[in-house]
Amino acid sequence: MKYVMLLMGTLDEARCGAEDDGATMEEFIAFDRELEEAGVLAGGFGLDGPELGTSVTIPEGSDEPLVTAGPYAESREFVGGTIVVDVANIDEAIRWAARSPGARHGGRVEVRPMLEF
DSSP, X not given: OEEEEEEEEEHHHHHHOXXXXXXXXXXXXXXXXXXXXXXXXXXXXXXXXXXXXXXXXXXXXXXXXXXXXXXXXXXXXXXXXXXEEEOSSHHHHXXXXXXXXXXSTTOEEXXXXXXXX
16 A cells, blocks of 8 residues: 655744754655665655745635635645555554654654545
């Protein structure tokens, strides 16, 4: 079964830059290599910073989209990327999520079963 690991970060972490003790790109590359070698990596990607995002919504009673630059103002957390693993069950997906650099340094990894149509 496939599970998506959502790599969650905070806006404060995004502003800190490379000099902080957050997870480094090298840590993520090494983790991806581990997943590949174990034969469970099924996909994934990183996302650029939330300040480059655009939010689109259709307000109630309207047919026109409301387009807003950047993340919601009150949002402190954002998705920094995803990793898709193909494993036997949720317990195995959680074990892999716990090994992710995204789960350390104040980050969080949300694990969800992937719907396949």
